[in-house]
Amino acid sequence: MVEVKNLTKRYGVNMALNNVSFKVEEGTIVGFLGPNGAGKSTTMNIVTGYLSATSGEVTVSGKNTLDEPNEVKKLIGYLPEQPPLYLDMTVKEYLNFMYELKKVKLPREKHIKEICQLTKIDNVYDRLIGNLSKGYRQRVGIAQALLGNPPVLILDEPTVGLDPKQIIEIRNLITNLGRNHTVILSSHILSEVQAVCERIIVINNGRIVADGATDTLAHDLSKDHRLILRVEAPEREAVHAIRELENVVDVYSMGEKEKGVYELSVESEPNADVRRPLFALLARKGWPMLALKNTDLTLEDLFLQLTSSDTAYSQNEDKEARPKVDIAYEPESAPDGNAADGNAETEKGGEEE
Ligand SMILES: Nc1ncnc2c1ncn2[C@@H]1O[C@H](COP(=O)(O)OP(=O)(O)OP(=O)(O)O)[C@@H](O)[C@H]1O
Numbered sequence: 001m002v003e004v005k006n007l008t009k010r011y012g013v014n015m016a017l018n019n020v021s022f023k024v025e026e027g028t029i030v031g032f033l034g035p036n037g038a039g040k041s042t043t044m045n046i047v048t049g050y051l052s053a054t055s056g057e058v059t060v061s062g063k064n065t066l067d068e069p070n071e072v073k074k075l076i077g078y079l080p081e082q083p084p085l086y087l088d089m090t091v092k093e094y095l096n097f098m099y100e101l102k103k104v105k106l107p108r109e110k111h112i113k114e115i116c117q118l119t120k121i122d123n124v125y126d127r128l129i130g131n132l133s134k135g136y137r138q139r140v141g142i143a144q145a146l147l148g149n150p151p152v153l154i155l156d157e158p159t160v161g162l163d164p165k166q167i168i169e170i171r172n173l174i175t176n177l178g179r180n181h182t183v184i185l186s187s188h189i190l191s192e193v194q195a196v197c198e199r200i201i202v203i204n205n206g207r208i209v210a211d212g213a214t215d216t217l218a219h220d221l222s223k224d225h226r227l228i229l230r231v232e233a234p235e236r237e238a239v240h241a242i243r244e245l246e247n248v249v250d251v252y253s254m255g256e257k258e259k260g261v262y263e264l265s266v267e268s269e270p271n272a273d274v275r276r277p278l279f280a281l282l283a284r285k286g287w288p289m290l291a292l293k294n295t296d297l298t299l300e301d302l303f304l305q306l307t308s309s310d311t312a313y314s315q316n317e318d319k320e321a322r323p324k325v326d327i328a329y330e331p332e333s334a335p336d337g338n339a340a341d342g343n344a345e346t347e348k349g350g351e352e353e
Pocket residue numbers: 011014015016034035036037038039040041042043081188
């Protein structure tokens with residue numbers, strides 16, 4: 001659906017994107033994750049045709065952004081990091097204005113009404129945008145992206161500055177939209193991408209450093225494929241028997257932890273899951289398994305490793321020293337302090353125009 005090939009972007013001497021390539025299949029929700037300054041907005045602006053690349057190409061449904069820019073724009077609904085809202089317009093005026101600007105062909109009233117219901121802004125339809133809470137403004141921004149019913153939605157940092165309740169609401173909305181659209185969600189917040197996306201592409205310093213299914217990315221990229229087993233068994237006999245299992249690379253004892261109970265490290269081939277054969281062996285031998293855990297990195301560990309250590313560059317030829325980056329975590333409370341109140345007021349209809 002969306003294919004990005006060898007995208008490079010230079011701002012003067014600063015290389016913001018360095019040979020970025022990825023594909024997003026139809027009907028998926030993909031997270032484009034990276035710390036501040038990684039190159040997310042630059043990529044999104046190029047994909048949506050708002051910025052030109054220094055080299056490389058982007059196709060959407062087989063249409064090239066350079067050859068058919070207007071056709072590609074019709075296929076994409078874009079919520080930029082700073083949504084282009086006119087604060088002195090009402091929601092109604094703004095959506096009608098954008099409808100005309102985008103030259104949407106669908107029946108106006110019905111289409112706008114459906115979008116307002118989907119994004120849950122029908123209750124603020126006649127309000128001034130400038131009087132809405134940040135959460136509602138963001139919904140209006142998403143509504144604007146949905147005009148014309150584009151198959152692809154690109155959302156750049158859609159929950160930045162929202163309070164926790166608004167964040168959950170917008171995430172639910174995105175999950176909902178993912179049922180009928182291909183969604184690329186650009187974010188620096190790992191938990192956001194993890195909550196909403198089935199696949200994660202990690203970008204750092206203008207390069208793609210990881211790409212895979214959310215559920216298995218950490219496991220797949222963990223270099224350490226080890227299980228830690230606690231078993232009540234004769235130590236040497238257990239080590240020997242487990243070593244004989246298929247796909248087991250190495251086993252060693254980490255000592256007696258309780259009387260007659262040993263902790264063993266069981267290392268396996270990278271793509272093998274030895275838990276079932278291990279369980280079957282211990283059951284056959286009558287050795288009670290008291291605990292089993294894997295030593296995979298968590299996604300958070302992996303993100304930190306990929307974006308703040310040299311590991312990020314070990315996948316690239318270029319290993320010159322680079323500054324460390326800040327890893328941003330999801331804020332626990334609203335950054336602007338009173339956003340929650342603003343939202344409550346809006347919902348109760350207490351805002352003034
Ligand atoms: N117009 C510009 N002129 C010069 N440098 C720029 C410009 N826009 C972005 N950059 C630089 O390009 C790099 C990538 O920026 P970009 O905004 O794409 O990152 P980002 O991942 O979206 O970060 P953030 O989440 O902070 O917006 C950064 O080093 C940034 O300073």
